[in-house]
Each structure stands twice: as structure tokens, then as C-alpha cells.
Amino acid sequence: MTDKVEISLKINGREHRVAVEPRRTLVxxxxxxxxxxxxxxxxxxxxxxACTVSxxxxxxxSCLMFAVQxxxxxxxxxEGLANGNDLHxxxxxxxxxxxxxxxxxxxGFLMLASSVLExxxxxxxxxxxxxxxxxxxxxxxxxxxxxxVRAVAAQMxxx
Amino acid sequence: xxxxxxxxxxxxxPRLEDPPLVTGRGRFAxxxxxxxQLHMRVVRSNHAHAxxxxxxxxxARAMPGVYAAWTAADIPExxxxxxREGRIEKLEPxxxxxxxxxxxxxVGEPVAVIFAEDAYAAEDAAEAVTVDVEELPVLLGADEPPxxxxxxxxxxxxVLVQGYGDVDAVFRTASKVVALDLVVGRHSGVPLETRGxxxxxxxxxxxxxLHGAAKVPHRNRESLARMFGRSLASVHLFExxxxxxxxxxxxxxxxxxxxxxxxxxxxxxxxxIEDRQEHLVAANHSRQQRHKVRAAVDAEGRLxxxxxxxxxxxxxxxxxxxxxxPMMTCGILPxxxxxxxxxxxxxxxxxxxxPAATYRSPGRFETxxxxxxxxxxxxxxxxxxxxxxxxxxxxxxxxxxxALPLVVLGDEVEYDSGDYVGLLDKLLAHVGWDKLQADAxxxxxAGEAVGVGLSMFVEKSGLGPTDGTRVTVDTTGxxxxxxxxASLGQGFETVMAQICADSLGVDYQRVRVVHGxxxxxxxxIGAHASRATVMTGSATxxxxxxxxxxxxxxxxxxxxxPVDKLDIIDGxxxxxxxxxxxxxxxxxxxxxxxxxxxxxxxxxxGLSAEGWFHSEHQTYxxxxxxxxxxxxxxxxxxxxxxxxxxxxxxxxxxxxLVEGQIVGGFAQGLGGAILxxxxxxxxxxxxxxxxxxxxxxxxxxxPPVEVVLYEDYRSTRNPLGIKGAGEAGVTxxxxxxxxxxxxxxxxxxxxxxxxxxxxxxxxxxxxxxxxPAT
Numbered sequence: 001m002t003d004k005v006e007i008s009l010k011i012n013g014r015e016h017r018v019a020v021e022p023r024r025t026l027v028x029x030x031x032x033x034x035x036x037x038x039x040x041x042x043x044x045x046x047x048x049x050a051c052t053v054s055x056x057x058x059x060x061x062s063c064l065m066f067a068v069q070x071x072x073x074x075x076x077x078x079e080g081l082a083n084g085n086d087l088h089x090x091x092x093x094x095x096x097x098x099x100x101x102x103x104x105x106x107x108g109f110l111m112l113a114s115s116v117l118e119x120x121x122x123x124x125x126x127x128x129x130x131x132x133x134x135x136x137x138x139x140x141x142x143x144x145x146x147x148x149v150r151a152v153a154a155q156m157x158x159x
Numbered sequence: 160x161x162x163x164x165x166x167x168x169x170x171x172x173p174r175l176e177d178p179p180l181v182t183g184r185g186r187f188a189x190x191x192x193x194x195x196q197l198h199m200r201v202v203r204s205n206h207a208h209a210x211x212x213x214x215x216x217x218x219a220r221a222m223p224g225v226y227a228a229w230t231a232a233d234i235p236e237x238x239x240x241x242x243r244e245g246r247i248e249k250l251e252p253x254x255x256x257x258x259x260x261x262x263x264x265x266v267g268e269p270v271a272v273i274f275a276e277d278a279y280a281a282e283d284a285a286e287a288v289t290v291d292v293e294e295l296p297v298l299l300g301a302d303e304p305p306x307x308x309x310x311x312x313x314x315x316x317x318v319l320v321q322g323y324g325d326v327d328a329v330f331r332t333a334s335k336v337v338a339l340d341l342v343v344g345r346h347s348g349v350p351l352e353t354r355g356x357x358x359x360x361x362x363x364x365x366x367x368x369l370h371g372a373a374k375v376p377h378r379n380r381e382s383l384a385r386m387f388g389r390s391l392a393s394v395h396l397f398e399x400x401x402x403x404x405x406x407x408x409x410x411x412x413x414x415x416x417x418x419x420x421x422x423x424x425x426x427x428x429x430x431x432i433e434d435r436q437e438h439l440v441a442a443n444h445s446r447q448q449r450h451k452v453r454a455a456v457d458a459e460g461r462l463x464x465x466x467x468x469x470x471x472x473x474x475x476x477x478x479x480x481x482x483x484x485p486m487m488t489c490g491i492l493p494x495x496x497x498x499x500x501x502x503x504x505x506x507x508x509x510x511x512x513x514p515a516a517t518y519r520s521p522g523r524f525e526t527x528x529x530x531x532x533x534x535x536x537x538x539x540x541x542x543x544x545x546x547x548x549x550x551x552x553x554x555x556x557x558x559x560x561x562a563l564p565l566v567v568l569g570d571e572v573e574y575d576s577g578d579y580v581g582l583l584d585k586l587l588a589h590v591g592w593d594k595l596q597a598d599a600x601x602x603x604x605a606g607e608a609v610g611v612g613l614s615m616f617v618e619k620s621g622l623g624p625t626d627g628t629r630v631t632v633d634t635t636g637x638x639x640x641x642x643x644x645a646s647l648g649q650g651f652e653t654v655m656a657q658i659c660a661d662s663l664g665v666d667y668q669r670v671r672v673v674h675g676x677x678x679x680x681x682x683x684i685g686a687h688a689s690r691a692t693v694m695t696g697s698a699t700x701x702x703x704x705x706x707x708x709x710x711x712x713x714x715x716x717x718x719x720x721p722v723d724k725l726d727i728i729d730g731x732x733x734x735x736x737x738x739x740x741x742x743x744x745x746x747x748x749x750x751x752x753x754x755x756x757x758x759x760x761x762x763x764x765g766l767s768a769e770g771w772f773h774s775e776h777q778t779y780x781x782x783x784x785x786x787x788x789x790x791x792x793x794x795x796x797x798x799x800x801x802x803x804x805x806x807x808x809x810x811x812x813x814x815x816l817v818e819g820q821i822v823g824g825f826a827q828g829l830g831g832a833i834l835x836x837x838x839x840x841x842x843x844x845x846x847x848x849x850x851x852x853x854x855x856x857x858x859x860x861x862p863p864v865e866v867v868l869y870e871d872y873r874s875t876r877n878p879l880g881i882k883g884a885g886e887a888g889v890t891x892x893x894x895x896x897x898x899x900x901x902x903x904x905x906x907x908x909x910x911x912x913x914x915x916x917x918x919x920x921x922x923x924x925x926x927x928x929x930x931p932a933t
Contacts, residue, residue: 021279028278037190038183040402042351043435047850050351078183091181095173098819102648103180104187104352104402133859136850138351138403139648140819141826141888142858 007071011036012080020067027051029067030077038078038107042136049135052108053077059115078107081114089155090114093148101139108135113149121156128153164728167661168879171815174653175668176646185400188355188371193428196357197226199418200281202271202288203437204263207299207511207843209292211261216271219287224280227425228288229417230271231258237420240411241382242481243375253308253316255476255514257413257420262309263292264475265511266845267440269413274421274429297843301472301508302449314509316473317482321489323564324500329464333455337537342912343525343893345447345472346835348518348827349855352402353433354442356415358422365393369419372396374409374645376675377683382411382479383419398675404647405827406517406687407443410479414441439848444837445518447472448488450529460543462552464500467492467529471507474514482507483568484515487522490567494530495579495617495781496552501565511843517687519827520886522567523618524893528913531614531894539907545898546587549615553579560875567777568622568688574779576872577807583615586783586805589867595787599902608790608905609800612898614891617781620883621693621876623774627682628695630659630702631767632710634753636730636746638665640702641673643683644695649885650816651691657812658696658879662703663710664727665745689883692812693778697877702770710766713748713758778874780882782806784891786899792924795917797833797900799862804891807869809882817884818866824888826861831889832896833914834860864888 004019009029016034025044030036030053039062042050046064053062054076062070081088090110093099100106109132116123116131123131128149137145179185216228239254259270271288275281298306298314305315330336355371367389372379376396384394401408418429433441452467471485489503518524534552538545554561556578563572595611602609629641640659644651652672660667673679674686684690707727714732715722724736733742745766750756754764787801804821811817834854838846847853873880897910900920909923 024279031189036183037187038185040187040352041189042353043850045435045849045851048351048435078181082182087181094181095177098174098815100177100180101650101819101823102350102352102401102403103176103185104350104400104648106180107183110181129858133857136351136855136857138349138405138827138855139823141822141824141864142861143822143863144819146858146863 005068007068009034009067009070009075010073011075011077022066022068024067025063026065026067026070027062030062036077036079040104040107042105047136049112050105050108052111052135054111054115057115057119059112076111078110081110088114089152090149093152097144097148097151099140099144099148105135105137109137109145117153117156123153125150164664164726167657167667168812171813172653172657172667174650175656176650176652187352187400187402188357189432191357191370191399192430193357193359196428196430197274197276197421197425198278198281199421199429199431200273200285201269201414201437202273202285203441204259204266204268204270206263206292206294207266207297208295209263210295211259211263211270212291212293214271215289219273219284222280222284222287224276225273225284226276227274228271228284229258231256231260234258234420237416238386240413240416240479241386243378243382243479244481247481250316250477250481252312253477253509255413255478257416265513266843267437267513268475272417274425297511299510299512299839299843301470301506301510305508308509315506316477316509317507319482319485319489319505319507320503321565322502324464326464326466326500326502329500330455330466333463334458335456335541336453337456337533337540338453339533339536340911341450341452341529341532343446343448343528344831344913345444345837346831347443347445348405348407349853350403350405350408353435353438354408354412354414355432356418357428357430358418359428360422360426362426367394367419367423368397369415370397370399372398372409372675373401373647374404374687375685376645377643377677378685379411380677386416387419395678398645401647405519406445406521408647409645410443410516435850436848439853440513440845443478443516444474444513445484445515445521446525446831447515448525452529452533454533454537456537456541460537460541460548460551462496462498465493465498467503469503469505471505472512472515473507473509474512475509476514478514478516480516484517484521487567488526490565490572491522491619492526492530493563494527495554495615497554512839519824520889523616523886523890524828524831527614527616527890528893528897532897535898535901536908549583550580556581567619570777573776574617575776575875577781578872579615579781582781582805582807582869583783586785586803586867590785590803599787603905608792608903609787610899610902611785611787612895612902613783613785614894614898615783616890617779618689618883618887618890619777619779620689621774621778622688622690623694623777625771625773626684626694626698627769627771628698628702629680629767629769630663630706631765632706632745632749634746634750636669636744638663638670639673640670640699641680642695642699643680643685644674644691645686646674647686649686649820650813651686654692654812654816655695655699658699659703662700663707665730669730689885693877693881693883694772694774696812696881697772697879698770700879701772702768705768705770706766709768710745710748713751714743717743717751772877774876776876778809778876778882780806780808780887782887782891784895786895788896788899788903790900790903790920795921795924797915797920799829799896802862803865803867804888805867805869806887807872808884809873810870810880811868812881814868817868820884821866821888822864824886825864825892826856828889828892829861830856831914832893833916836914836916
């Protein structure tokens with residue numbers, strides 16, 4: 001075992017002071033050390049996207065990053081997506097369009113889509129497909145995920 | 160107050176499951192932690208077949224944070240993993256030991272196990288274990304001659320035969336015989352959540368708990384109690400959220416046994432979470448079969464006999480399912496067609512690969528590919544239109560119920576209801592079949608490789624024999640429905656709540672559905688074989704109707720009204736003849752039935768009832784898949800442009816969820832048809848061990864699916880007329896896409912093997928449609 005390093009992680013606006021081994025992945029620290037288990041681990045090699053979180057507004061695979069690299073940065077996870085009891089439009093749209101079944105990939109898709117829509121509210125339907133093809137879902141066949149995200153993108157455009 | 164009764168069955172209401180899942184408050188296996196838990200890491204074989212000379216765990220044991228390390232020698236009392244159905248003497252020698260003894264038989268087989276204070280420490284220690292072996296010859300093909308499993312036993316564990324009629328006589332005299340050699344590739348469910356098992360033992364109550372259970376918690380409790388020599392009451396399983404099942408999750412694997420044994424021995428909770436690489440070599444594989452099939456037909460293409468010899472690649476051991484998949488293969492191959500004489504011979508053989516078992520639509524994905532390839536080949540060879548050929552051979556609606564002397568999941572096959580040709584014709588009209596074909600032809604004439612294909616199938620669902628539930632209304636009017644079912648993401652809670660709400664007369668959101676907990680109900684058969692809605696749903700209806708009857712009985716007394724003038728609307732008993740008159744809430748009735756209340760009278764206390772539903776036979780939904788594909792002749796890539804599924808479900812409880820099941824199933828079928836395959840090199844080393852080499856479909860490969868649901872023929876086997884929905888999306892995909900690819904490249908019969916990878920398709924194109932040497 002290697003020596004632990006003290007870092008401060010800012011997750012959904014709250015500071016978490018933790019002592020972690022430098023080799024410890026961000027997703028493990030978010031889940032195990034900070035207790036935010038909404039972020040899931042599906043492959044640990046950056047393919048499935050279940051662990052996607054937003055860091056300084058960018059969607060990031062938290063399994064491909066060490067926690068020490070995220071110190072001091074603005075980390076958002078699915079737990080911080082809703083504003084109190086007021087769900088994020090994507091969360092509502094996923095329920096409305098039946099865009100989840102087992103729900104394991106859902107936090108990753110929500111964080112991916114919310115980061116991208118925030119950055120690029122006018123993203124084209126075609127580019128959106130490219131973005132969504134970076135995460136895996138094994139239950140839904142994707143059609144309803146695409147519908148849900150497109151519906152929210154359309155709402156944002158019309159605002 | 161509502162005066163109209165709200166109907167819940169048949170409505171696409173939102174799911175009750177969703178709120179915690181979209182807010183990150185779900186609880187999956189990896190999210191479960193107990194104070195003082197140890198983390199387990201499995202050391203796996205790097206060799207496909209070898210004699211174990213020694214295993215050195217001393218260095219690992221001495222590492223910081225390591226609590227214990229075991230090899231097979233440390234757990235002599237633990238038996239190999241039992242079959243779910245109990246003892247099957249002939250197959251017992253082929254069961255998987257929990258840790259390898261003497262030999263390893265596939266890459267990924269557990270040989271040792273580490274317990275440590277931290278998951279990272281456990282993984283470090285696992286790498287310090289050294290295994291010294293002497294390599295043995297590997298056997299990788301079930302279609303190769305059997306080898307030796309152990310002295311005196313070959314790798315052919317069973318030869319299964321099902322059939323009827325004098326097949327040989329028919330073939331001797333038939334004017335035409337069409338024969339094919341077809342291969343279905345090795346792939347599997349690969350849910351996005353890997354497996355997990357967390358055991359704890361409470362010595363104060365002598366209670367063993369296993370968390371992370373799925374699919375069949377009650378059946379697994381029976382197996383674990385038997386294996387550990389414990390009473391059922393001292394073993395409980397808990398299903399939390401489950402990140403997809405698809406047949407593979409929720410079976411008992413070596414890791415489940417190991418965490419339980421360790422928790423009991425160490426008196427500390429033990430947690431194991433699988434990583435993805437482990438998952439791809441350790442969890443059940445499926446599907447791999449080679450079929451040598453032939454049909455005897457008359458001049459008009461009518462089937463006279465079907466004879467199939469197939470080789471089922473079982474992998475290294477026979478796991479909990481025993482021979483369920485090959486047995487199902489034998490029983491369901493004839494599908495929707497009339498086959499006067501039939502014989503299927505299944506050679507179940509072990510290979511030095513990950514053990515295989517069920518994956519969503521087991522036996523049906525494989526046989527639908529085989530049967531529909533055969534129907535296309537017959538049509539081509541006799542010059543008959545492929546639709547017309549299917550019409551001529553389909554079981555007719557006047558033949559229903561249609562019994563065959565075949566067995567599927569221990570059940571005699573009897574198709575309950577349906578009109579196969581009727582559905583085919585309706586769907587063809589719906590999609591504009593002639594235009595679809597004409598458009599494809601026009602594009603082919605212009606140089607594109609575009610084709611249309613279809614497959615027809617009979618599904619099976621609603622595996623019995625029985626299910627029980629308990630419905631209780633509490634004094635607040637809230638309803639609890641306790642089931643022996645399981646939820647793997649399919650929307651079980653919502654569907655059960657809808658049936659319960661509809662039968663009882665409450666809002667479905669008032670119904671809390673309990674599943675996957677052996678401490679809440681004694682019996683359960685779980686969620687598999689598309690059984691939950693049919694069996695658990697029917698039992699729910701029975702229980703809810705009993706509660707309704709009891710509530711009305713009490714209300715009649717309290718309201719001094721005749722029972723036949725009462726109804727339950729939105730949780731309140733009202734008089735149908737005086738809708739604006741007084742009413743009484745179900746909560747008040749429950750209070751009136753509190754054990755100490757006089758109003759109980761001579762009744763059993765509590766507004767509660769158990770309901771049981773028994774079924775002699777499964778129910779058989781059916782459908783047709785249609786695919787339009789485009790082939791890139793340069794790359795060998797296949798793009799599915801359009802996909803249509805027509806399916807008669809009998810009765811859809813929640814059409815949105817049924818559609819979700821079918822669309823999601825299609826994506827998995829698509830994976831098995833063109834992308835997903837567990838590949839091995841000649842030494843038995845698995846080459847598909849990451850998501851970079853085992854390719855799940857992404858949104859880019861998965862087209863939208865048009866689902867055309869029919870409710871024309873209700874099941875005759877349950878009062879609600881339900882047939883299952885879980886697997887129909889997968890079943891026909893291999894067959895339909897193969898047929899469409901043939902059409903696209905203008906080479907009838909070209910596709911003989913799934914998945915149709917770009918390499919294989921390019922080889923086919925280069926060979927002018929002849930099967931390349933493999």
C-alpha cells in the first residue's frame with residue numbers, strides 16, 4: 001500500500017476532505033470515501049460511461065481519473081442534478097419517455113447529456129447521437145434515451 | 160370524489176421504479192456496505208486446461224491488509240455448485256467446484272481467493288498468488304470429437320433427443336431434402352452492472368444473509384440451504400436494485416458460495432464486486448451451437464419431416480441450469496410450423512471455455528435462426544415465395560390449442576392460442592411488404608446492397624407451476640403487495656401495482672411492491688422465462704380480488720348496504736346506486752379489521768389476503784420480425800435501416816413497458832447477430848475481455864424499432880389473458896437479419912453463421928456466397 005494524500009473534493013458544491021492513495025480512482029473516492037453512490041462503475045476502462053460525472057462543466061469518465069487529479073475542481077454528480085425536490089428537465093424526460101429500465105447506466109447518461117446540453121444548447125440531432133453513442137445501455141435499445149434527450153434539447157432551444 | 164372506476168390494466172402509466180433511479184438514490188450491489196466488512200478478490204486461472212501442481216498463497220497472506228487467503232484445500236467441506244432443480248445424478252460429476260481442484264478447465268476459473276480490509280489491498284494480494292501448472296491439451300469445439308473430462312469420463316455430458324414420428328422413413332421417400340450447416344456464436348447477457356455478492360452472518364441469531372441476489376432469490380435460498388446443511392429459515396436472500404439480468408445474473412456462482420462460507424467462518428461481512436474483465440470470463444456465456452439440420456419437403460414446399468443434430472458448447476462445467484438450454488432447443492425448434500415428423504439430437508459437450516447457460520430467449524434465438532434459415536433455403540430451392548412457403552406451413556388458428564409431444568422447461572408443449580398467418584398478413588400489410596421489397600430492389604439495381612428479411616417465431620412464457628402473493632391494506636389505506644418475484648429492471652413493480660390497483664380499486668401509486676426478499680414471503684420462483692407478469696401478476700389478481708371481497712363484506716355491514724350495490728373507487732367503498740352518498744375508505748375498513756376491534760366479528764383479522772395461481776402449461780405468444788439492412792461491400796459492415804416487430808402479447812398490462820422490453824431485446828439480438836462474440840485463440844485464451852473487443856451495440860448501431868403490438872389472441876391459461884413480453888424482441892433478430900443480408904448481397908443462403916461480422920461478410924462476398932473455410 002502506498003501513502004495516503006489529503007485532498008479536498010468539491011462534489012455538488014460540498015467540500016469533502018479525504019485521505020486517499022494517489023492511485024485511487026476518482027469514481028472509487030466519490031462512491032466509497034464520499035458516499036455518493038449514484039455514480040456507477042460499469043467497466044473501469046472508459047468505454048461504458050456509467051461513471052460519467054461533470055468536472056468544471058465537462059463530462060468526464062471518473063474511472064479514468066485519479067481522485068488527486070480532481071482536487072479543487074467543481075465535480076457534479078447525479079445527486080446534484082435536481083434542485084432540491086425540483087427535478088432536472090432531463091430527469092423528468094427520462095421518466096416520461098421510459099428512457100430507463102434497470103437504471104444502472106442512467107446517472108452516466110444524465111451527466112453526459114446535461115453537461116453537453118449546458119455547453120451546447122443548440123447541438124444538432126445528429127451531433128447529439130454522436131455524443132450519446134459514447135455511453136452504453138444494455139436495456140433500452142437507446143431509442144427512448146434519444147427521445148428524452150432530444151425533447152429536453154428542443155425545450156432548451158425554444159426557451 | 161371520483162365516481163368513475165379507474166382502469167389501470169392496459170395503460171402506459173409512468174414507472175414506480177424511476178424516481179430513485181434518476182436521482183442517484185438506487186441501491187445496487189456495489190452500494191451495499193456493512194460495518195467491518197472484508198473485501199474478496201478471486202484469483203483466476205490463466206490457463207484453459209491444466210493440471211494444478213501447486214498454488215502458493217503464502218506471499219499474498221503476508222501482505223498488508225490481508226485477512227485470509229484460501230485455495231480448495233481450505234474449504235474441503237464445500238461441495239460443487241448444485242443444480243437449481245436439485246440432484247441430477249448423471250450430471251453431478253460435471254458440476255463446477257467452488258475453487259478448482261486438481262485441474263483448471265477454463266481461463267477465468269477461480270483457483271484461490273483473498274480476503275482483505277480493502278478492495279485495493281485484496282487485488283494487490285491476488286497478484287502475488289502463484290499457480291504452478293502443467294498444461295493439458297485444450298478442446299475448444301463442441302463439434303470436435305469429445306475428449307477426456309477426467310479418467311473414465313468424456314466431455315460429452317449428455318445426448319438429448321426429442322421428437323416424434325418415423326423421421327428416417329420420411330427422409331427415405333421424400334422427393335426433396337434441404338440440408339444446412341449453421342452456427343450461432345458465443346455471446347451473452349452482459350448486463351451493465353457486473354455481479355456482486357455481500358454476505359453477512361449474525362451469530363446471535365444464527366442467520367446467514369446474502370445481499371446482491373437477483374432473478375431467483377427463493378430458489379437460490381433453497382440451493383444454499385441444501386449446500387450448507389442449514390434450515391431455510393436461517394438463510395435469507397436480499398435483492399436490491401439490479402442492473403440488468405438477462406438470464407445470467409442471479410444464478411449461483413462460485414463467488415456467491417465463497418462470500419457466504421467466509422462470512423460464516425470469519426464472523427465478518429464479506430463483500431465481492433466483480434470487475435468487467437472478470438465478468439466477461441466468469442459469468443455465464445451462452446448461445447454457442449452448431450446445427451446440422453435437414454428438412455424433407457414435398458413439391459409444394461410442405462414440411463414432411465425435420466431432423467436436426469446439434470452440438471451445444473457447454474463450456475467447462477455444467478452450472479445451475481443443467482441442460483436447460485439444449486433441452487429447450489430440442490423442444491422449440493419446430494416453432495410456428497406444422498412438422499409431421501421430427502427429431503432433434505443435441506450433443507451437450509464440454510469445452511475449455513467459460514461455462515454456458517441461459518441468456519434471454521435461450522434456445523429460441525438459436526432455433527429461430529436455424530429454422531428461418533431453413534425456411535428461406537427451402538423457398539429458394541423450390542422457387543416458392545418465402546412468405547407463401549411460411550403460410551403453407553404455419554400452424555393454423557383452427558389447430559389451436561396445438562399440442563406437440565415435446566418438452567420445454569419440463570412442460571409439455573401446447574400452443575394455447577393464436578393466428579400465426581393472420582399476424583403475418585397483418586404485419587406485412589402494415590409495413591407495405593411489397594413496396595419494401597420493391598424499394599430494396601430498386602436500390603439494388605442502382606448499385607446499393609440493400610435487402611429485406613423476416614423471421615417468424617413462437618415464444619414461450621409464463622413458466623409455472625405456481626406463484627403466491629399477499630396483499631395487505633393498512634390503516635392509512637396504503638397497499639402492500641408482497642411477491643416472490645424479482646425485479647431486474649423490467650418494470651416489475653409498476654406492472655404488479657397496476658394489476659393489484661385495477662383488481663382492488665385503488666390508485667396504482669398507493670401500491671408498494673415487495674420482491675426479492677425471502678424474509679417477507681416463503682415461496683417464490685422469481686423473474687425468468689418471461690414468467691413474472693403471467694404468473695406473479697395472476698396471483699396478484701387473485702389476492703387483490705380476495706381483499707376486495709373482504710373489504711366489501713365489511714363495508715356492507717358498516718354502511719348497511721347490500722354488497723352488490725358497492726364498489727371500490729380510488730380507495731373508497733361507494734354505493735353504486737347513490738354515487739354522491741356516504742363512502743368509506745379502505746384504511747377505515749382496515750382499522751375496523753384490526754385484531755382487537757369488535758368489528759372483526761367472526762372474520763380473520765386484517766384487510767389482507769394471500770392469492771395463489773397455478774398453471775399446468777406455459778403460454779405461447781408469437782410474432783414476426785422484419786429487417787431492412789444495407790451492406791457496405793467495401794467494409795463488410797451491416798447497417799440496419801429499419802426494423803419492425805409484430806407481436807401478439809395477448810394482453811398488455813403496460814404497453815409502454817412491453818414496447819420497452821421488445822426494443823431493448825432487439826438491441827441485444829442485434830448484438831448477437833452482427834457484433835458480439837466471445838472469441839478464443841487456439842490455446843483457449845479469451846480474446847474478448849474488454850468492451851473494446853466485446854462489442855455491445857451503441858446508439859449508432861441501433862436503429863429505432865417499430866413495435867406493432869397485437870392483442871388479438873389472449874392466453875387461455877390465465878384469467879387476464881396475459882402472455883409474456885420479456886424475450887420476444889431478441890428471438891427473431893438473428894433469423895431476420897441473416898435473411899435480409901442474403902437479400903442485400905443477392906446470395907441466397909450466404910449467411911450460415913452468427914454474428915455476421917465485417918470480416919465474415921467480406922469473406923462471403925469474396926467467395927461469391929460460398930461458405931469460406933473456417
